[in-house]
Structures are given as structure tokens and as C-alpha cells.
Amino acid sequence: MKVAFLGTGAMGSGIAANIAAHGFSLRVWNSHIERAFPLREKGAEICEDLAEAVKDADVIGMCLTADDAVKQVCGKLYPLVKRGSVIFDCSTTSPGCPKEMQAKFAEKGVGFLDAPVSGGIAGANAGTLTVMVGGAEKDFEAAKPVLQAFSSYLERMGGIGAGQTTKLINQLLTGVNQATVCEAMLLAEKAGLDMEKLYALLLTAWGYSKMLERSVKEYIIPKKYESAACLQLMNKDLRLTLQMANQLGYKAPITATAAHFYNAAQENGWGKEDHSAIIKVMEQEDKL
Numbered sequence: 001m002k003v004a005f006l007g008t009g010a011m012g013s014g015i016a017a018n019i020a021a022h023g024f025s026l027r028v029w030n031s032h033i034e035r036a037f038p039l040r041e042k043g044a045e046i047c048e049d050l051a052e053a054v055k056d057a058d059v060i061g062m063c064l065t066a067d068d069a070v071k072q073v074c075g076k077l078y079p080l081v082k083r084g085s086v087i088f089d090c091s092t093t094s095p096g097c098p099k100e101m102q103a104k105f106a107e108k109g110v111g112f113l114d115a116p117v118s119g120g121i122a123g124a125n126a127g128t129l130t131v132m133v134g135g136a137e138k139d140f141e142a143a144k145p146v147l148q149a150f151s152s153y154l155e156r157m158g159g160i161g162a163g164q165t166t167k168l169i170n171q172l173l174t175g176v177n178q179a180t181v182c183e184a185m186l187l188a189e190k191a192g193l194d195m196e197k198l199y200a201l202l203l204t205a206w207g208y209s210k211m212l213e214r215s216v217k218e219y220i221i222p223k224k225y226e227s228a229a230c231l232q233l234m235n236k237d238l239r240l241t242l243q244m245a246n247q248l249g250y251k252a253p254i255t256a257t258a259a260h261f262y263n264a265a266q267e268n269g270w271g272k273e274d275h276s277a278i279i280k281v282m283e284q285e286d287k288l
Contacts, residue, residue: 003146004029004057006050006073007091008036010228011117012063014124015090015150017042019061021127022149029053054080059146061115063090066236067097074101078108086111086142088133092171092233094240095161098134102160111139114160115147116167118174121228128152132170134162168244171237172255175275178211178234179258182279185220186286195221215276225273225280232271235262 001024005016008030016036020026020043027045029052030036036046047053054060054077064070070091081087087105089098089112098114105112113135123129131151133140140156147154157166184207188198199216202208219225238259245252261278264285270277 001025001058001145002056003027003059003061004054005044005061005063006030006053006077007063008039009063009065010121011090011124013039014121014127015061015063015117015129016044017125018127018150019146020044024146024149027053027057050076051080056082058085059143060085060087061090061146062087065091065233067093070097070101074104078104081105081108081110083109086113086139088113088115088135088143088147090115090117090131092116092167092237092240093164095134095164095168095244098164099161102135111136111142112160113139113143114163115143116163117151118167118170119152123152124150131155132157132163132166134158134164134166135160165244168237168241171234172241172252174211175234175238175241175262176254176258177209178215178275179261179278181209181212181215182220182261182276182282185216186279186282211275215274219274219276220279225270225277227274229274230272231262231275231277232266234275235259235266235271238262 003019003024004027005019006029008016008028016028016039027047028036028039029047029050033048040046064073070089070093102112113133115131115133117129117131119129127150129151130153131147133156157163202212238255241255242252242259261281264281265278
């Protein structure tokens with residue numbers, strides 16, 4: 001099976017490395033090609049030309065940033081891909097984006113799957129991502145061996161768009177939970193609690209969460225927010241979640257409240273800091 005992978009950023013590079021490690025014939029492409037160079041050591045062929053990367057590919061994967069980037073790359077892909085091939089997209093987009101792309105590529109006899117992921121950079125590098133897929137069963141089965149190369153949990157959630165809908169539900173839970181963790185830690189600090197002891201205790205209590213575990217000791221207690229998990233992406237994801245909720249006739253008030261802090265943090269210039277940097281907005285607004 002010949003595989004191409006497009007987009008070798010923080011997440012895509014780990015995904016591509018695991019595809020190569022599983023013995024697939026892999027060509028990779030990135031808009032900034034130098035970011036793909038480390039994958040040569042993993043056995044991938046680096047292609048500066050998109051047409052070269054996808055030539056004769058049976059399965060094509062992508063990991064980009066948002067709807068616009070996906071549509072732009074897919075526009076370039078359309079005349080290049082062969083009939084019978086399958087494209088899967090690991091980007092986080094609106095559910096409408098894969099529906100549009102699936103309809104477009106169906107005209108050429110090419111399958112399209114939305115396959116967003118959860119697990120962060122560590123999961124991408126380790127090949128232990130959760131992959132939530134939307135699309136036709138036959139396309140899922142065709143791409144499944146490649147998807148399994150970088151996942152520890154893989155599930156087809158339904159038809160096209162179901163993967164992105166699932167991802168936005170996951171992002172709702174993640175983003176809102178991070179906001180509650182920040183508020184709880186801010187309140188605990190004001191109350192004079194020993195933050196290290198509190199953190200250790202909460203890891204054993206019902207207040208535990210993955211976001212608490214990953215953010216409190218590493219970012220919130222030392223008040224250092226440098227991270228590859230930049231909050232501007234969560235801000236984008238919560239905006240997409242609210243758009244989806246609005247389309248479904250639901251106001252999603254808790255999500256809207258959390259989204260305010262991410263948006264304000266990005267407006268303050270903290271968009272490339274860790275999700276937990278929203279605590280700085282809470283501190284600012286508490287002083288108003």
C-alpha cells in the first residue's frame with residue numbers, strides 16, 4: 001500500500017513517523033518543507049512537490065490547522081489523486097468541511113474520511129492517539145491499516161462529519177474542564193492552600209481530571225505557560241463547537257462562558273501559550 005501524508009507540524013510529524021514505522025511506503029509533504037526533513041530518518045520520502053507526494057498513493061492522510069487550510073490543500077489535491085484512493089483528514093474542522101470535501105471527491109471516485117484525533121503531541125509521537133472517524137464503511141476499511149498505525153483507540157462514529165462532531169464534543173469537555181481547573185486553582189491559591197499538597201490530593205479524589213493532571217504542576221503552580229498545546233487552537237475549536245450548537249438550536253451556555261476566557265487570552269497575545277494560560281484572564285478580570 002502506498003501512503004502519502006500532508007502536513008508535518010507538531011501533530012502530523014508524529015503521525016507520519018508512526019505510519020513509516022509500520023512499514024508503509026510513505027511520502028510526505030509540508031508547505032514548509034524543512035519541517036518534514038526529520039522524517040527522512042524515519043524512512044519517509046520527502047517531497048517538495050505535492051503532485052510527487054500523492055502520485056499513485058492508495059491512501060492520503062492530512063493534518064492541517066482549520067477549514068480554510070483543508071479546503072485549500074484539497075483544491076490542489078483534486079486533479080492529482082487517483083480513482084479508488086481514500087483521503088483521511090486528522091485536522092479539527094467544522095463537521096460541514098468533510099461533508100463538502102466528501103461530495104467533491106466522490107465525483108472522482110475518491111473516498112474521504114474525517115479522522116480527527118485526541119491525545120496531544122505525546123500521543124502522536126507514541127502512536128497512541130484516539131481517532132474518531134466519520135465516513136463510508138468501505139472507505140474506513142480501506143484506510144484502517146494506516147489509521148491503526150498511530151492509534152490505540154480507533155472508532156468509526158458514523159457517516160461523514162461524525163468524526164468532527166465527536167471531536168468537538170471532546171473539545172467542549174476538554175476546554176470547559178481546563179477552565180474549571182484554572183478557576184479552582186485560583187480560588188485555592190487565594191484561600192492559602194498548599195498547592196503541591198492540593199495537587200497530590202486531587203489526583204486521588206473525584207475532582208481529578210486529565211486536564212488537572214497535565215496542567216497544574218507543570219504550568220499553573222510555576223506560572224510558566226510555554227507549551228506546544230497552544231490555546232489559540234482550543235479557542236478555534238470552541239468557536240466551532242458553539243457554531244455547531246447554534247446550528248442545532250442549543251445555546252451551550254457553559255461552553256460559551258469557557259470560550260470567553262480563551263478568546264480573551266488570545267486577544268491579550270497569549271494564543272501560543274498553554275491552554276492553562278487562561279488563568280491570567282481570570283486573574284485580570286477578578287481585579288476589575
